[in-house]
Amino acid sequence: MATKRFNPLPGFRLTMGLTIFYLSIIVxxxxxxxxxxxxxxxxxxxxxxxxxxxxxxxxxLTFGSSLIAALINVIFGTLLAWVxxxxxxxxxxxxxxxxxxxxxxxxAVAGLTLASLFATNGWLGHYFARTDASGxxxxxxxxxxxxxxxxxxxxxxxxxxxxxxxxVLENFEREVEEAAATLGASRMRTxxxxxxxxxxxxxxxxxxxxxxRAIGEYGSVIFVAGNIPYKSEIAPLLIVIQxxxxxxxxxxxxxxxxxxxxxxxxxxxxxLERWVSNYEN
Amino acid sequence: xxxxxxxxxxxxxxxxxxxxxxPFVKWLLISLAGIFLLVFLLLPLINVxxxxxxxxxxxxxxxxxxPESISAIKLTLLVAAITVPINTAxxxxxxxxxxxxxxxxxSLLITLIDLPFAVSPVVAGLIYVILxxxxxxxxxxxxxxxxxxxxxxxxxxxATLFVTFPFVxxxxxxxxxxxxxxxEEAALTLGAGGWKTFWHVTLPSxxxxxxxxxxxxxxxxxxxxxxxxxxxxxxxxxxxTMPLQVEKLFNGYPSSAAFVVASLLALLALxxxxxxxxxxxxxxxxxxxxxxxxxxxxxxxxxxAKERFE
Amino acid sequence: MSIELxxxxxxxxxxxxxxxxxxxxxxxxxxxxxxxxxxxxxxxLRMIAGLEVPxxxxxxxxxxxVNDLSVQQRNIGFVFQNYxxxxxxxxxxxxxxxxxxKKWKSKDIKERVAEMLKxxxxxxxxxxxxxxxxxxxxxRVAIARALAPKPNVLLLDEPFGAVDAKIRQELRExxxxxHHELNVTTIFVTHDQExxxxxxxxxxxxxxxxxxxxxxxxEVYEEPANEFVARFIGVMNVLELExxxxxxxxxxxxxxxxxxxxxxxxxIGFRPYAVQISSDLAAYKYKGILRRTYFLxxxxxxxxxLPSGLVLRARMSKEEYAQQGLHDGxxxxxxxxxxRLLASEGETLRPEQVANYDVAPHLGExx
Numbered sequence: 001m002a003t004k005r006f007n008p009l010p011g012f013r014l015t016m017g018l019t020i021f022y023l024s025i026i027v028x029x030x031x032x033x034x035x036x037x038x039x040x041x042x043x044x045x046x047x048x049x050x051x052x053x054x055x056x057x058x059x060x061l062t063f064g065s066s067l068i069a070a071l072i073n074v075i076f077g078t079l080l081a082w083v084x085x086x087x088x089x090x091x092x093x094x095x096x097x098x099x100x101x102x103x104x105x106x107x108a109v110a111g112l113t114l115a116s117l118f119a120t121n122g123w124l125g126h127y128f129a130r131t132d133a134s135g136x137x138x139x140x141x142x143x144x145x146x147x148x149x150x151x152x153x154x155x156x157x158x159x160x161x162x163x164x165x166x167x168v169l170e171n172f173e174r175e176v177e178e179a180a181a182t183l184g185a186s187r188m189r190t191x192x193x194x195x196x197x198x199x200x201x202x203x204x205x206x207x208x209x210x211x212x213r214a215i216g217e218y219g220s221v222i223f224v225a226g227n228i229p230y231k232s233e234i235a236p237l238l239i240v241i242q243x244x245x246x247x248x249x250x251x252x253x254x255x256x257x258x259x260x261x262x263x264x265x266x267x268x269x270x271x272l273e274r275w276v277s278n279y280e281n
Numbered sequence: 282x283x284x285x286x287x288x289x290x291x292x293x294x295x296x297x298x299x300x301x302x303x304p305f306v307k308w309l310l311i312s313l314a315g316i317f318l319l320v321f322l323l324l325p326l327i328n329v330x331x332x333x334x335x336x337x338x339x340x341x342x343x344x345x346x347x348p349e350s351i352s353a354i355k356l357t358l359l360v361a362a363i364t365v366p367i368n369t370a371x372x373x374x375x376x377x378x379x380x381x382x383x384x385x386x387x388s389l390l391i392t393l394i395d396l397p398f399a400v401s402p403v404v405a406g407l408i409y410v411i412l413x414x415x416x417x418x419x420x421x422x423x424x425x426x427x428x429x430x431x432x433x434x435x436x437x438x439x440a441t442l443f444v445t446f447p448f449v450x451x452x453x454x455x456x457x458x459x460x461x462x463x464x465e466e467a468a469l470t471l472g473a474g475g476w477k478t479f480w481h482v483t484l485p486s487x488x489x490x491x492x493x494x495x496x497x498x499x500x501x502x503x504x505x506x507x508x509x510x511x512x513x514x515x516x517x518x519x520x521x522t523m524p525l526q527v528e529k530l531f532n533g534y535p536s537s538a539a540f541v542v543a544s545l546l547a548l549l550a551l552x553x554x555x556x557x558x559x560x561x562x563x564x565x566x567x568x569x570x571x572x573x574x575x576x577x578x579x580x581x582x583x584x585x586a587k588e589r590f591e
Numbered sequence: 592m593s594i595e596l597x598x599x600x601x602x603x604x605x606x607x608x609x610x611x612x613x614x615x616x617x618x619x620x621x622x623x624x625x626x627x628x629x630x631x632x633x634x635x636l637r638m639i640a641g642l643e644v645p646x647x648x649x650x651x652x653x654x655x656x657v658n659d660l661s662v663q664q665r666n667i668g669f670v671f672q673n674y675x676x677x678x679x680x681x682x683x684x685x686x687x688x689x690x691x692x693k694k695w696k697s698k699d700i701k702e703r704v705a706e707m708l709k710x711x712x713x714x715x716x717x718x719x720x721x722x723x724x725x726x727x728x729x730x731r732v733a734i735a736r737a738l739a740p741k742p743n744v745l746l747l748d749e750p751f752g753a754v755d756a757k758i759r760q761e762l763r764e765x766x767x768x769x770h771h772e773l774n775v776t777t778i779f780v781t782h783d784q785e786x787x788x789x790x791x792x793x794x795x796x797x798x799x800x801x802x803x804x805x806x807x808x809x810e811v812y813e814e815p816a817n818e819f820v821a822r823f824i825g826v827m828n829v830l831e832l833e834x835x836x837x838x839x840x841x842x843x844x845x846x847x848x849x850x851x852x853x854x855x856x857x858x859i860g861f862r863p864y865a866v867q868i869s870s871d872l873a874a875y876k877y878k879g880i881l882r883r884t885y886f887l888x889x890x891x892x893x894x895x896x897l898p899s900g901l902v903l904r905a906r907m908s909k910e911e912y913a914q915q916g917l918h919d920g921x922x923x924x925x926x927x928x929x930x931r932l933l934a935s936e937g938e939t940l941r942p943e944q945v946a947n948y949d950v951a952p953h954l955g956e957x958x
Contacts, residue, residue, distance in 0.1 A: 009465055010475035012382050015374040022371050023393055026442055030408035033418055037411055076317050083314040087307055095315070097558045101322050104497075104550040104557075106504025107402075108524035109543040112531055113325040116332055116540075123328065124320075155321060174300075175675040178642055181300045181662040182669040183689035183740065190300075193688075197679035216401025219506030219524065223531065236403040240511060243407065248416055255404045262399040270392065278722075300642065300662065 038252050049253040054229055055238060059257070062235040065146050066214035069153035073210045074203055077161025084162070085169040103159045107219030114152055115141070115223040141224050145232035148224030153214040160213060161206030168202040201276040205269055212265040215258060326547065332537055333544035344541040352518045353526035353542065356434070360522060361502045364441045368498055372449025373491075377483075379450075380457030381465065394451065397444050405443045406511025409436055432514030437522065440508040445501045452494030456487045489564045493557060500553040504546060593618040593776045594639060594744060599648030601634050601800075608634045610800040611648070616778060616793075621770045623787035624780045626797035627823070632780045635797070636746050639778065641665050652743060668737030668775075670747040674729045676721040682708075682732050683717040689740035707735040710769075726754060727762070738773070747779035751786065763790050784824050788812070796820055814947070818933040821860045828903050829860045829933065842899035843877060846930055846948070861930035866895065866905035868925045870915040875926040879903070881917055895925065 038046065049055070083089075084096050102110065118125040120137045128140035141148035172195070180190040218236040226232035235254055242251035302310075334341055344350060375394060379387060397405065411417050413430040423430060430436045464486065468478040484491070506524040513520040521529060523542055530539035594616040601609040609631040616622050624632035637643040639650060641662035650657050657665055677685050686707050690700045708714045711731040721729060730750065737745060750766070751759045767790055770777050781787050787794045788808040796803045796811065796819075804816040815821035822829060832839040832846070834855050839846045846859050869875055882902065885892040891912050893905040905925070907917075917923065929949045 007382055007462075008469055009381050009462060009478075011377060011479070015378040016382075016384075019371065019375040019378055019390070022374075022446075026439070026446065027393065027396060030412055030443070033412045034404075034408045037418075076314075079310060080314050080317070083311050087311055089311050093558070095318055097554050098318060098322050100554055100557065101326065101550060104500045104504075104553040106506060106524050106527075106546045106550070108506040108527045109329060109504070109546045109550075110325065112527055112539055112543050113329045113332075113547075115531075117325060117328050123324065155325070158321065173673070173675060175671045175673065176677060178300050178662070179669065179671060179675040179736075180677070180688070181642075182640060182667060183736070184663045184666075184692040185688070186663060187300075187302055189692065194677050194679070212399060216399075216404070217507075218401065218403045218510075223528075236401050236507065239401075239403050239407060243410060243511060246416060248411060248414075251407055252411070255401075255407055258401055258404060259399075262401070266392070266395065266399040 034252055034255065037248065038256055041249050041253070045249065046253050046256075049250045050257050054233075055235070055254055055257075057230045058233050058235040058238045058254070061146065061149065061232065062215050062258075063261075065149040065234075066153055066211050066217075068146075069150050069157055069214050070207050070211040072150070072154050073157045073161045074207050077158060077206060077210075078165060078199070078203060081162045081165035081169055085166055099159050099162050101159075102156045107156065107217065108223070110155055111152060111220035111223030114148070114155060114220065118148065118151070118224065142226055145226055145228070148226075149221050149232070149234065152220040152224050153217055156217055156220055157210035157214050160210040161203065164206035164209065165199065165202050168199060172198065201272060205272050205276075208265050208269045208272070212262050212269075215261060326551075329540060329543050329547045332540035335537060335540075341541050344538045345545075347538075349517050349521070349529075350526060350542055353521045353523045354545070356437075356519075356521065357503050357523040359434070360437055360441050361499055363438050364445055364502045365495060365499050367442060368446045368502075369449050369491075369495055371446055372451075372453055372494060372498075375450045376453035376457050376487075377479075379454050381462055391454070394447050397447050402444055402505065402507025403511055405508040406440050409439050409443075409512055431512050432516065432520060434520065436512035437509050437520065440512045441502050441505055444505050444508050445498045448498040448501060449491070449494035452490045452497070453487055456490035457483070460486045489560055493560050496553055496556050496560075500549065503549055593620070593653055594778070595651040596635070596639075597649045597651070599635070599638060599645045599650060601631075601638060601643060602646045607800050609638070609645075612797075612800075612802045613648075614795055614802065614805050616776060618776055619774050620793065621767070621777045621791050622779075623791035623794045624778060624797060625782070625784055625787040625794050625823075626803075627782055629799070630782075630797040631800040632795075632797045633748055636748055636778060636780050639744070640667050640669050640746050642669075666740070666743050668740070668742035668745045670730075670733050670737050670745070670750055672749040672752050674721075674733040676729055676732060676736075678721045681718050681720050682713060682724070685721075685732055686736045686739050688736065693740055703739055707739050711735045727758060730754070730762070734769075738775070743776065745775045745777045747777070749780055749782070751781070751783075759786070766790060788824070796823065798823075815860075815931070816934065818858055818860065821931070821933050826863055826904060827860045828863065828866075829858055830901075831856060831858050833857075842901060843897065844901075844927070846927075848932055848948075851932070858933040859930050860933045861927050863892065863904045863906035865927055865929040866903060866925055867928050868893070868895070868905055868907060868915070868917070868923050870917055870921065870923055872922065872924045875924040877925050879923060879925060881919055881921045881923055884912075884917075884919055895923070 041049075080099065084092065084099075116122050118128065118139055118141050120126060120129040120139045122139075125139050125141075129137050130140075130143060132138045132143070176194055176198075177190050180194050181187075185193065216236060218234070218240075221234050222237055225234065225237075227237060229238075235258055239251045239254050239258075242248075242254070301307075375390075378384075379390060410431055413419050413423060413436065415421075415424065415431070417431075430439070460483075464482050465478050468482045473481070503522075504524060505522075506528075509522055510525060510528070513522070513525060515521060515525060515529065517526075517529060523546055527539045527543050527546070530536065530542060596615070597613050599609060599612045600607070612631070612635060624635060626632045634643060638645050639652075641657065641660060641664075645658060652665065652667075677688065680688070683704055686704045687700050690703060695703070704717075708717060711734065713728065713731055713735065716724065716728065716732075721732075724732065730753075734745075734747075734750075751762050754762060763786060766779075779791075788811075791808065793805065793807055794811050795805045798819050804811055804820045806814075811820060812824050815824060815827075818829065821827045830841055830844070832841040832844075834848055834851045834857060835853055837847060837849060837851070837853075839848045839851070839857050839859055848857060848859075851857055867875065868881075872878065877897070879895045879897045882894040882896040884894075889909065891907050891909060893907060895903045895905050897903070929947055931947050
């Protein structure tokens with residue numbers, strides 16, 4: 001870290017002070033409050049509430065579907081980034097802007113429209129609907145509980161992989177590909193030997209970002225999921241339900257589990273980014 | 282997403298062989314990407330408007346005129362009007378401190394600013410309930426003094442502040458770091474004070490990043506659902522923002538009314554995207570203009586004697 | 592002959608990058624493609640490699656027309672300006688890459704890579720990655736990688752561009768030695784005329800897509816084909832004058848130019864070394880004042896100002912300068928021993944016009 005050097009620019013105390021003050025009242029104190037409350041619980045109670053069967057089912061759904069959604073986003077996100085950076089085609093500008101759509105759209109609207117699309121009479125839903133035992137039409141979101149959740153999480157996570165990869169691809173030294181070609185490598189060989197390994201760190205970062213986003217997602221999911229406990233109830237929903245039942249302790253327990261996972265992910269992402277920038281230089 | 286607006290202008294295309302995919306592969310990939318985007322993005326978007334107008338223009342207007350809808354719209358606008366300026370001010374302060382100065386704990390501070398991205402919106406609401414809810418730390422005290430935070434507008438504002446505060450800062454920090462300190466230091470040597478330097482030197486150099494951060498912050502402030510849902514209490518006509526109203530209408534009947542309100546939010550998203558594209562385009566244009574400035578000829582080391590009529 | 596270009600041209604959209612270029616490179620030669628930025632030399636190199644496709648013309652490598660051959664099939668070695676090392680592979684894997692593609696046996700690969708490491712002084716660095724190497728090391732890896740698969744031809748794009756001046760000198764010498772040992776046909780692109788002169792056996796000079804001249808370094812220096820080449824190679828005094836009575840003159844200077852009609856404007860060029868200066872004001876015909884002296888090591892660069900205001904560049908050894916007792920501000924006499932008529936870009940003069948005019952080095956009378 002740089003030794004203390006005189007800095008002639010003014011305003012450090014003021015801006016730093018305001019920043020810390022604001023962060024304290026908006027972030028640190030509230031979060032601290034939650035952890036404080038958690039410490040009032042005995043370890044045994046905490047553990048009991050954090051790992052109840054219902055909670056475990058919720059984790060399985062949340063982490064499992066987030067994982068699947070993030071993987072789908074890695075595949076299509078890489079494809080999208082490649083196509084957007086390397087090729088020219090009509091309306092490219094439009095499609096590029098469209099990638100940010102899930103990022104800009106309120107999650108409730110996303111959930112709403114996806115739910116309606118896959119309902120029994122929805123544009124996509126009626127292809128997937130099926131009649132159940134009593135002859136009633138049920139939408140795919142009902143007979144495949146994870147389906148809706150994965151779709152919603154894929155939707156909201158999509159920009160992350162694309163936007164993380166795009167700058168890396170844009171700055172990619174084309175000459176490295178040319179060098180491989182001069183040494184006799186076919187296009188496919190070049191991609192797998194030279195291009196892809198360089199993209200891998202960015203892909204992993206994008207994956208982690210999409211995954212982190214997905215595990216906390218609430219708004220878009222509750223419209224499409226059945227929200228049935230033990231079957232199609234995501235962890236954030238469980239937290240809300242605990243709050244409604246004034247079971248603060250239960251809500252906090254699950255919240256802390258989610259926080260621990262997210263923080264770990266965030267730290268991993270930061271470490272990855274730092275490792276990559278060292279590698280580049 | 283840090284440095285979102287800093288997209289590089291398109292590299293000049295070269296015709297190459299053996300170093301590019303065959304046209305067939307190219308178009309295959311483009312089609313696959315196109316289908317994915319169409320199904321996953323375009324379709325949901327169009328669906329919102331299709332459903333909103335399914336019952337015709339009249340029903341659309343009357344749903345909007347419904348007093349509950351109107352109060353939801355008003356509340357959303359109010360929350361945005363409060364939170365966006367506050368978080369912009371915070372973003373500027375934080376970016377200034379981080380980008381222009383060296384100090385210990387800087388990366389910790391930056392991580393702290395990224396915090397809301399690691400926290401589920403529901404948890405964001407939860408922490409305020411724990412502080413100010415009836416069973417919360419200050420619950421009794423607030424109740425005694427008849428101050429309502431949870432299940433009232435202040436709570437919504439707080440929760441929204443939490444989830445939206447990183448946006449402006451994250452856009453500004455890389456941009457301010459990229460411009461370095463020299464311009465400001467130059468201004469100081471010319472006698473400008475702190476505020477003047479900031480207004481006339483720093484701000485113009487970061488205007489694109491700042492504008493973009495504000496737009497993102499606003500989009501999120503108006504669209505936030507999870508955090509607000511937890512603190513608001515869903516009191517129709519009083520503490521329902523537009524996203525919450527959408528949920529309420531969805532669970533009610535006819536559920537198509539939800540789409541009407543949703544269409545406004547979708548419109549907001551489109552406007553946000555449109556402005557982002559506009560900003561990027563303007564920034565690219567500025568960049569290109571700077572590049573096109575004529576460069577002096579390279580190698581003229583030898584002179585040509587000219588006749589002099591002295 | 593190893594490489595032949597016939598009427599090769601390249602257009603990018605509306606712009607012409609290369610215009611009707613033809614030349615040959617012989618087996619085992621070390622040739623420089625020289626010219627200012629944007630002159631087309633890199634494009635020509637890339638077309639030989641197959642990284643660009645000529646719009647017109649044909650390229651032959653060892654007698655076979657290669658226009659339709661892809662890069663992968665041409666068996667050339669290419670070294671990029673910024674080295675383009677594979678950052679995700681260590682030095683060994685980088686050098687071995689071309690061999691793996693050619694499906695060499697593992698044992699043979701190891702042997703060949705070891706050979707290359709030794710040749711390029713990279714032993715002990717096999718396991719390192721690009722970011723752990725110095726600039727010079729990276730470059731040697733790039734060249735080793737290109738040469739490992741035993742290509743027909745070695746192509747280098749501004750190989751010494753990214754390096755410090757001092758190291759550049761060493762690398763030049765090293766390249767010449769390497770070429771001598773390996774005897775691979777080598778073509779390299781550079782914008783540094785000193786480099787081209789020092790390293791190559793022949794120089795091909797480009798400007799704005801046109802081939803201006805091709806020849807040995809000495810030819811190109813002593814007998815530049817046109818004004819562009821004259822100015823680009825070394826330093827040259829260039830004057831624009833009008834011919835009258837068979838003599839091109841400007842103020843006090845006179846240059847007899849045979850065969851040029853009256854009234855025509857011509858350009859005359861003469862090298863700094865051709866300006867003979869003497870402190871004895873009676874020695875030569877013209878007079879001038881020594882305006883400034885620049886110290887270049889062994890030689891001195893002199894600026895000579897004429898009464899009319901014209902400033903010429905001259906050159907002299909330290910010893911002679913001291914012997915003549917010269918200093919800034921001193922009035923001197925001088926003559927111009929050798930000069931040339933210069934064709935403008937794209938223009939051609941008749942052979943007899945383009946010859947060097949030499950002046951008998953005796954004192955007294957006019958030129």
